[in-house]
Amino acid sequence: MSQTLDTSASAEDITKPRDSLDRRLHGVLHRMPALSPLVVLVIACVVFAVANPRFIRPENLSILLQQAAVVGSLAVGQTLVILTAGIDLSVGAIMVLATLVMGKLAFGGMPDVVAFLIGFALAxxxxxxxxxxxxxxxLPPFIVTLGTLSxxxxxxxIYAQGQTITLNPGTFLTWSGTVIPIGRFGLTVGVLMMLLxxxxxxxxLRQTAWGRHLYATGDDPEAARLAGVRTSRVLxxxxxxxxxxxxxAAWILVGRINGAxxxxxxxxxxxSITAVVIGGTSLFGGRGVVVGSLIGALIVQVFDNGLALIGVNPNYQVLAVGVLVIVAVAADQWIRSVKS
Known part of the structure; x- marks a missing residue:
């Protein structure tokens, strides 16, 4: 008895992508870009807690969160720019300039609220x-912000003239540094501001038209323009x-150091760029979630804090963060290259 070969079915079976482990993993990471940095954060916390129990003490965790507040806040703004396939190398310089304006004006007798508003407007x-x-x-964002960084x-x-401004605690500008004690754990107002x-x-980003337009512009600006999105305005x-x-973020920094x-x-x-990249936001734009940047900022602080507690040379701490960035970018390239 002869059997008839179903040519069309065989061709479909041959060309159909195999549902392999790497394809399933790719699909999960593409849908949830913050998942892999979250896994890294959990593993790092467990490893450092085992290596040195001081890591999970409330006092140390308080310091870790306070250190992450400034960079974590900056990473929010950086995420918005990188989602459009851009980059901003000047965010830290703008923040420092804003803190100096706030601090010097307040130190000179101007009301704190007015000093804050002027520094905020400058940023x-x-x-x-x-x-x-x-x-x-x-102009390319990299070139523009490299220039404005300088x-x-x-x-x-020039504005600081080599001076460091110290402000009195308990004022409006230093309010962000106020510590809210929760047992032995100290939570600052600045950390709460970052979380908000x-x-x-x-x-x-997920529930408004502006957020959807931001993703669309970063993913494919020409397609977004043809769909009616005013890409220049979104950028x-x-x-x-x-x-x-x-x-x-400048206000949070003033509160953290009680001055400028x-x-x-x-x-x-x-x-800030490191936090965003490690957090799973693609440097090519159009993919990522803002909460991933928070995880990325925490990862950087966890590695710095944990490696210091176990006595690792500071140079190796920088090396560890550099390796994390390279791995994060490589993972993003892999996620984008695998055909779904």
Missing amino acids: VAAAFLNGLLVTRIK VFTALAL LYIGFAYA LSAYVVAGAVIGI DPNAGLNANLE
């Missing part, structure tokens, strides 16, 4: 300048809103 204006150069003159850093140093930023922008809004977030210091936040530019 928004600086980010608006970045956005204009990117959207109107069509400009804002120089302005901060993440909650607010997680909602805005400009990403920088402006990021500037507002930087202004809040031109040398504070020297590495905040790269640390």
Whole structure:
């Protein structure tokens, strides 16, 4: 008895992608980009807790969260820009300049609220300048923000004149540094402000038209334009809103150090990018969740804190973070390259 071969069925079976483990893993990571950094964070916490029990003491965890508050806040603004396939190398410099303006004006006798509003407006204006150069003159974001990084850093140093401003605790500007004791655990207002930023922008990115347009512009600007999205306006809004977030981060930094210091936040530019990349947001735009940036900021602080507690040379701490960034970018490339 001869059997008839179903040619069409055989061809379909041959060409149908195999539901292999790597394809399933790819699908999960594509749908939940914050999953892999969350796993890394949990594993790192377990390892450091076993290596040195001091790591999980409430006092140490309090310090860890307070250290993450500034970079974690900056990472919110950085996430908005990177989701549009851009990058902002000047966020830390803008923040430091804003803190100096707030601090010096308040120290000179201006009401704290007015000093804050002027510094906040300066941060928004600086980010608006970045956005204009990117959207109107069509310069690459990397080149624009690399240039403004030097400009804002120089302005901060010139304005500070080598001075460090110390403010009295308990004022409006230093309110963000107020500690809320929870047993032996100390939670600052600045940490709560950072968490509120993440909650607010997680909602805005997923539940509003502006958030959907931001993702669409970063994923495929031409397709978004043809669909009716005003991509230039969306890009400009990403920088402006990021500037507002930087202004809040400046307030958190003033509260954390009880003043303003031109040398504070020297590495905040790269640390914010590191947090966003480790958190699963793609440098190519259009993919990522803002909560991943919070996880990324915590990972950086956990590694710095944990490695210091077990006595690792600080140079190896920097090395560990660098390896994490490379692995995160490589993982993003793999997720994008595998055909779904």
